[in-house]
Amino acid sequence: MPDLAFEPERLDDVDHLERTDPGGVLREVASSAARVRMAQRAAAEAGVDRLAREGRPRAIVVAGVGPGALAGDMLAAVCGYGVPVAIATVRSPVLPGWVGAADLVMAVSRSGAEEETVALAAEAGRRGCGLLAVGRRGSPLEDVTLRARGIFVPVPAYDGPPATVWDLTVPLVVATGALGLVRGVPEACEAAARRLEEVAHRCRPASESFINPGKSLALELADTVPVIWGSYPLTAAAARRFAGALHTHARYPAIWGELPEAGHTQIATLDGPVAEKDIFAEGPGRTLRLVLLRDTDENPRTVRCREAATRIAEERGVPVSVIDAEGVHPLERLAVLVGLCDFGSVYLALGYGMDPARMAAIAEFQAGATQ
Incomplete structure (x- = not known):
């Protein structure tokens, strides 16, 4: 496979997005x-x-x-x-x-x-x-x-x-x-659908990167190793989905976890070699990026854990992204997080010039596992 480079200008080239996504993953x-x-x-x-x-x-x-x-x-x-x-x-x-x-x-x-x-x-x-x-x-x-x-x-x-x-x-x-x-499931499903429509409008291909949250998220993740943490069961499920979407759509490594557990294990990576960025290296370099998914329904202990993790990352120069859930019903809030993260994963793939529908390794594994 040739060396793939992330090119930010690709995200605002609608023709490129259409050519590189022949399977219509963005539309999906x-x-x-x-x-x-x-x-x-x-x-x-x-x-x-x-x-x-x-x-x-x-x-x-x-x-x-x-x-x-x-x-x-x-x-x-x-x-x-x-x-x-x-x-x-x-x-x-x-x-x-x-x-x-x-x-x-x-x-x-x-x-x-x-x-x-x-x-x-x-x-x-x-x-x-x-x-x-x-x-x-x-x-x-x-x-x-x-x-x-x-x-x-x-x-x-x-x-x-x-x-x-x-x-x-x-x-x-x-x-x-x-x-x-x-x-209230019927009402929650409709509220979630409306939220997803809003996310789709904000993340549409013709919307430029500086106002498009899906493209902005892809720009933040490019050339980093995302460490994605939820701070409550709802955001932990969204974090797991985000990591999986990055794996499948962008063939991109990602780590997911849930606070406070992640603060007792995964946070040690912030002191490791991948978290240290070489300021003299040519190009953007590679480092960790901490991505925190935040819910409105959090207890005080969880909030303190998230704030501590943010402070520790910032003190070590590890960039932090925060994505907030919105809405009343849990299904509605989950829809906001998953919807935005799905767009971010697809735009990341397209920024690297990769077809987000191509999942050759998964297909090979499934074929081999059923022989």
Whole structure:
């Protein structure tokens, strides 16, 4: 692979953006609001309200890998600490031994063909668990779910690699709303969609970098190693999504974590060799950049941790970016963070002249892992 250099002027060259993004990843990210509304409608049409007939489960187990598992993290973030039901995400191919007939398993796989997720759904059916699945029509996951008399929510087919996670996450949120675990879900979905529309307008390709928050974020991240921290469960889920989007869209390394835990481990990297920038080196050089995702619903202890991390980074000359959540409902605030970070990751790829839809290594791994 040739040496790739980030060229800031590319971000304001609309022709370049179109040429380098033949799969339309920017358009896909801009359609996030539509994806939220479509997913809400698909969940309702699939009859997720039937879950309420079985009563509240002892626990909700979200089974998946990659974006499917992330949907579980985002669900837990929306539900928050006060939810009276345990919510666990399982990323392994084995269903924990404690999961039984009193629990609800949500199996999430966009393709519906990931072996790990299909196997977990089948095991959930054998154990008599409640089963809700999200995936592609005609897939092995749909077959397993229907044989277990579960509820299947279909996701739309994509021409290229999907760039958002809303089609996987929103059905889970709608389901927990039907169970009475999250209040005001229909209104929250619409509020989140409106926020995503606002983000898409501000981050549109024709908007120049100095007023475009998605392009500005890409400019800040270029030639750095981002260390992305959330300071609350909601922002931690967004941080994980941001790191994953940087990996897939821009093939870019990133570290994510959650305060206060990150302050006891990852913060040590601020004293390491990557954090030291050589002022005599030609070009921009490479250094860490601390990215803090901030929520309005934070306790005083969390605020002190975030402020301490900011001070320590600034004292060591490590640049800091802060991204604030906006909105009332947790789903709405999550939408603001994820929407902006998705645009930032795509613009970073385009600034390096890379097609954000090209995921050769992931495809090779998936092919090799299923042989």
